[in-house]
Amino acid sequence: MKLPSLLAVALLPFGLLAAPTAEAADLEIRQEAVARAAGAGLFERDRTCRLEGDAKSVNCRAGPGTKYKVVTTLGMWSEWVFDCVKSGECVNIGGKVNCGWHFIKYLGDHGCYINGHYTSDACTQASLGWC
Structure with missing residues:
Protein backbone atom coordinates (compact mmCIF):
# COMPACT_ATOMS: atom_id res chain seq x y z
CA MET A 1 0.00 0.00 0.00
CA LYS A 2 2.93 2.31 0.50
CA LEU A 3 3.98 2.18 -3.18
CA PRO A 4 0.73 3.67 -4.55
CA SER A 5 0.82 6.46 -1.93
CA LEU A 6 4.46 7.16 -2.68
CA LEU A 7 3.71 7.19 -6.42
CA ALA A 8 0.79 9.61 -5.94
CA VAL A 9 2.93 12.00 -3.87
CA ALA A 10 5.75 11.83 -6.43
CA LEU A 11 3.42 12.58 -9.38
CA LEU A 12 1.44 15.36 -7.66
CA PRO A 13 3.74 18.21 -8.86
CA PHE A 14 3.32 17.07 -12.46
CA GLY A 15 -0.45 17.08 -12.09
CA LEU A 16 -0.39 20.62 -10.74
CA LEU A 17 1.72 21.77 -13.66
CA ALA A 18 -0.76 20.27 -16.12
CA ALA A 19 -3.77 21.99 -14.52
CA PRO A 20 -4.87 25.15 -16.33
CA THR A 21 -4.21 28.37 -14.46
CA ALA A 22 -6.57 31.32 -14.29
CA GLU A 23 -4.17 33.31 -16.48
CA ALA A 24 -4.10 30.61 -19.16
CA ALA A 25 -7.89 30.35 -19.14
CA ASP A 26 -8.20 34.15 -19.39
CA LEU A 27 -5.76 34.23 -22.32
CA GLU A 28 -7.72 31.50 -24.09
CA ILE A 29 -10.99 33.44 -23.63
CA ARG A 30 -9.40 36.64 -24.99
CA GLN A 31 -7.94 34.82 -27.98
CA GLU A 32 -11.33 33.29 -28.74
CA ALA A 33 -13.02 36.72 -28.51
CA VAL A 34 -10.47 38.25 -30.88
CA ALA A 35 -10.93 35.38 -33.34
CA ARG A 36 -14.74 35.82 -33.25
CA ALA A 37 -14.42 39.58 -33.76
CA ALA A 38 -12.02 39.11 -36.66
CA GLY A 39 -14.36 36.57 -38.23
CA ALA A 40 -17.20 39.08 -37.91
CA GLY A 41 -15.14 41.68 -39.79
CA LEU A 42 -14.64 43.98 -36.81
CA PHE A 43 -10.92 44.38 -37.45
CA GLU A 44 -10.95 44.70 -41.22
CA ARG A 45 -8.59 47.36 -42.51
CA ASP A 46 -6.21 47.83 -45.38
Missing part, protein backbone atom coordinates in the same frame (compact mmCIF):
# COMPACT_ATOMS: atom_id res chain seq x y z
CA ARG A 47 -8.97 47.33 -47.94
CA THR A 48 -8.30 47.70 -51.66
CA CYS A 49 -10.84 50.04 -53.25
CA ARG A 50 -11.29 51.55 -56.67
CA LEU A 51 -11.54 55.28 -57.25
CA GLU A 52 -14.79 56.10 -59.06
CA GLY A 53 -16.39 59.18 -60.53
CA ASP A 54 -16.81 61.39 -63.57
CA ALA A 55 -13.46 63.19 -63.27
CA LYS A 56 -10.23 61.91 -64.82
CA SER A 57 -8.35 62.18 -61.52
CA VAL A 58 -8.82 62.96 -57.84
CA ASN A 59 -6.64 64.90 -55.41
CA CYS A 60 -5.16 63.05 -52.45
CA ARG A 61 -4.69 65.64 -49.69
CA ALA A 62 -2.50 66.03 -46.60
CA GLY A 63 -5.60 66.19 -44.37
CA PRO A 64 -9.35 65.51 -44.39
CA GLY A 65 -10.52 68.58 -46.27
CA THR A 66 -10.15 70.63 -49.45
CA LYS A 67 -8.10 73.29 -47.61
CA TYR A 68 -5.22 70.84 -47.13
CA LYS A 69 -2.45 70.76 -49.72
CA VAL A 70 -2.59 68.22 -52.53
CA VAL A 71 -0.02 65.49 -51.88
CA THR A 72 -0.59 63.75 -55.20
CA THR A 73 -3.20 63.26 -57.89
CA LEU A 74 -4.52 59.76 -58.56
CA GLY A 75 -6.13 58.49 -61.74
CA MET A 76 -9.80 57.65 -61.61
CA TRP A 77 -10.65 53.93 -61.73
CA SER A 78 -7.26 53.01 -60.23
CA GLU A 79 -7.13 50.80 -57.13
CA TRP A 80 -5.48 51.73 -53.83
CA VAL A 81 -5.14 50.23 -50.37
CA PHE A 82 -7.03 52.36 -47.83
CA ASP A 83 -6.42 52.10 -44.10
CA CYS A 84 -9.21 53.97 -42.30
CA VAL A 85 -11.75 56.81 -42.44
CA LYS A 86 -11.41 60.19 -40.76
CA SER A 87 -14.24 62.66 -40.33
CA GLY A 88 -13.49 66.01 -41.93
CA GLU A 89 -14.83 68.70 -44.22
CA CYS A 90 -18.19 67.74 -45.69
CA VAL A 91 -18.22 67.73 -49.48
CA ASN A 92 -21.47 68.14 -51.45
CA ILE A 93 -21.51 66.63 -54.94
CA GLY A 94 -24.81 66.50 -56.79
CA GLY A 95 -26.78 67.01 -53.58
CA LYS A 96 -25.03 64.13 -51.78
CA VAL A 97 -22.94 65.09 -48.77
CA ASN A 98 -19.95 63.04 -47.63
CA CYS A 99 -17.83 63.98 -44.59
CA GLY A 100 -15.65 60.86 -44.57
CA TRP A 101 -12.09 61.08 -45.84
CA HIS A 102 -10.44 57.77 -46.64
CA PHE A 103 -6.77 57.48 -45.70
CA ILE A 104 -4.02 55.92 -47.83
CA LYS A 105 -1.10 55.25 -45.51
CA TYR A 106 1.63 54.69 -48.07
CA LEU A 107 1.41 57.78 -50.29
CA GLY A 108 3.54 60.81 -49.57
CA ASP A 109 5.54 61.31 -46.38
CA HIS A 110 2.55 60.89 -44.08
CA GLY A 111 -0.13 59.38 -46.32
CA CYS A 112 -3.06 61.27 -47.81
CA TYR A 113 -6.85 61.54 -47.79
CA ILE A 114 -9.52 61.19 -50.48
CA ASN A 115 -13.15 62.13 -49.92
CA GLY A 116 -15.50 59.15 -49.70
CA HIS A 117 -17.39 60.37 -52.76
CA TYR A 118 -14.58 58.98 -54.88
CA THR A 119 -14.12 55.50 -53.41
CA SER A 120 -16.01 52.34 -54.36
CA ASP A 121 -18.71 50.84 -52.16
CA ALA A 122 -16.14 48.39 -50.73
CA CYS A 123 -14.61 51.28 -48.76
CA THR A 124 -17.00 52.29 -46.03
CA GLN A 125 -16.47 53.49 -42.50
CA ALA A 126 -17.90 50.17 -41.33
CA SER A 127 -15.32 48.16 -43.28
CA LEU A 128 -12.31 50.41 -42.67
CA GLY A 129 -12.89 51.76 -39.18
CA TRP A 130 -12.07 55.22 -37.88
CA CYS A 131 -8.55 56.65 -37.98
Whole structure:
Protein backbone atom coordinates (compact mmCIF):
# COMPACT_ATOMS: atom_id res chain seq x y z
CA MET A 1 0.00 0.00 0.00
CA LYS A 2 2.93 2.31 0.50
CA LEU A 3 3.98 2.18 -3.18
CA PRO A 4 0.73 3.67 -4.55
CA SER A 5 0.82 6.46 -1.93
CA LEU A 6 4.46 7.16 -2.68
CA LEU A 7 3.71 7.19 -6.42
CA ALA A 8 0.79 9.61 -5.94
CA VAL A 9 2.93 12.00 -3.87
CA ALA A 10 5.75 11.83 -6.43
CA LEU A 11 3.42 12.58 -9.38
CA LEU A 12 1.44 15.36 -7.66
CA PRO A 13 3.74 18.21 -8.86
CA PHE A 14 3.32 17.07 -12.46
CA GLY A 15 -0.45 17.08 -12.09
CA LEU A 16 -0.39 20.62 -10.74
CA LEU A 17 1.72 21.77 -13.66
CA ALA A 18 -0.76 20.27 -16.12
CA ALA A 19 -3.77 21.99 -14.52
CA PRO A 20 -4.87 25.15 -16.33
CA THR A 21 -4.21 28.37 -14.46
CA ALA A 22 -6.57 31.32 -14.29
CA GLU A 23 -4.17 33.31 -16.48
CA ALA A 24 -4.10 30.61 -19.16
CA ALA A 25 -7.89 30.35 -19.14
CA ASP A 26 -8.20 34.15 -19.39
CA LEU A 27 -5.76 34.23 -22.32
CA GLU A 28 -7.72 31.50 -24.09
CA ILE A 29 -10.99 33.44 -23.63
CA ARG A 30 -9.40 36.64 -24.99
CA GLN A 31 -7.94 34.82 -27.98
CA GLU A 32 -11.33 33.29 -28.74
CA ALA A 33 -13.02 36.72 -28.51
CA VAL A 34 -10.47 38.25 -30.88
CA ALA A 35 -10.93 35.38 -33.34
CA ARG A 36 -14.74 35.82 -33.25
CA ALA A 37 -14.42 39.58 -33.76
CA ALA A 38 -12.02 39.11 -36.66
CA GLY A 39 -14.36 36.57 -38.23
CA ALA A 40 -17.20 39.08 -37.91
CA GLY A 41 -15.14 41.68 -39.79
CA LEU A 42 -14.64 43.98 -36.81
CA PHE A 43 -10.92 44.38 -37.45
CA GLU A 44 -10.95 44.70 -41.22
CA ARG A 45 -8.59 47.36 -42.51
CA ASP A 46 -6.21 47.83 -45.38
CA ARG A 47 -8.97 47.33 -47.94
CA THR A 48 -8.30 47.70 -51.66
CA CYS A 49 -10.84 50.04 -53.25
CA ARG A 50 -11.29 51.55 -56.67
CA LEU A 51 -11.54 55.28 -57.25
CA GLU A 52 -14.79 56.10 -59.06
CA GLY A 53 -16.39 59.18 -60.53
CA ASP A 54 -16.81 61.39 -63.57
CA ALA A 55 -13.46 63.19 -63.27
CA LYS A 56 -10.23 61.91 -64.82
CA SER A 57 -8.35 62.18 -61.52
CA VAL A 58 -8.82 62.96 -57.84
CA ASN A 59 -6.64 64.90 -55.41
CA CYS A 60 -5.16 63.05 -52.45
CA ARG A 61 -4.69 65.64 -49.69
CA ALA A 62 -2.50 66.03 -46.60
CA GLY A 63 -5.60 66.19 -44.37
CA PRO A 64 -9.35 65.51 -44.39
CA GLY A 65 -10.52 68.58 -46.27
CA THR A 66 -10.15 70.63 -49.45
CA LYS A 67 -8.10 73.29 -47.61
CA TYR A 68 -5.22 70.84 -47.13
CA LYS A 69 -2.45 70.76 -49.72
CA VAL A 70 -2.59 68.22 -52.53
CA VAL A 71 -0.02 65.49 -51.88
CA THR A 72 -0.59 63.75 -55.20
CA THR A 73 -3.20 63.26 -57.89
CA LEU A 74 -4.52 59.76 -58.56
CA GLY A 75 -6.13 58.49 -61.74
CA MET A 76 -9.80 57.65 -61.61
CA TRP A 77 -10.65 53.93 -61.73
CA SER A 78 -7.26 53.01 -60.23
CA GLU A 79 -7.13 50.80 -57.13
CA TRP A 80 -5.48 51.73 -53.83
CA VAL A 81 -5.14 50.23 -50.37
CA PHE A 82 -7.03 52.36 -47.83
CA ASP A 83 -6.42 52.10 -44.10
CA CYS A 84 -9.21 53.97 -42.30
CA VAL A 85 -11.75 56.81 -42.44
CA LYS A 86 -11.41 60.19 -40.76
CA SER A 87 -14.24 62.66 -40.33
CA GLY A 88 -13.49 66.01 -41.93
CA GLU A 89 -14.83 68.70 -44.22
CA CYS A 90 -18.19 67.74 -45.69
CA VAL A 91 -18.22 67.73 -49.48
CA ASN A 92 -21.47 68.14 -51.45
CA ILE A 93 -21.51 66.63 -54.94
CA GLY A 94 -24.81 66.50 -56.79
CA GLY A 95 -26.78 67.01 -53.58
CA LYS A 96 -25.03 64.13 -51.78
CA VAL A 97 -22.94 65.09 -48.77
CA ASN A 98 -19.95 63.04 -47.63
CA CYS A 99 -17.83 63.98 -44.59
CA GLY A 100 -15.65 60.86 -44.57
CA TRP A 101 -12.09 61.08 -45.84
CA HIS A 102 -10.44 57.77 -46.64
CA PHE A 103 -6.77 57.48 -45.70
CA ILE A 104 -4.02 55.92 -47.83
CA LYS A 105 -1.10 55.25 -45.51
CA TYR A 106 1.63 54.69 -48.07
CA LEU A 107 1.41 57.78 -50.29
CA GLY A 108 3.54 60.81 -49.57
CA ASP A 109 5.54 61.31 -46.38
CA HIS A 110 2.55 60.89 -44.08
CA GLY A 111 -0.13 59.38 -46.32
CA CYS A 112 -3.06 61.27 -47.81
CA TYR A 113 -6.85 61.54 -47.79
CA ILE A 114 -9.52 61.19 -50.48
CA ASN A 115 -13.15 62.13 -49.92
CA GLY A 116 -15.50 59.15 -49.70
CA HIS A 117 -17.39 60.37 -52.76
CA TYR A 118 -14.58 58.98 -54.88
CA THR A 119 -14.12 55.50 -53.41
CA SER A 120 -16.01 52.34 -54.36
CA ASP A 121 -18.71 50.84 -52.16
CA ALA A 122 -16.14 48.39 -50.73
CA CYS A 123 -14.61 51.28 -48.76
CA THR A 124 -17.00 52.29 -46.03
CA GLN A 125 -16.47 53.49 -42.50
CA ALA A 126 -17.90 50.17 -41.33
CA SER A 127 -15.32 48.16 -43.28
CA LEU A 128 -12.31 50.41 -42.67
CA GLY A 129 -12.89 51.76 -39.18
CA TRP A 130 -12.07 55.22 -37.88
CA CYS A 131 -8.55 56.65 -37.98
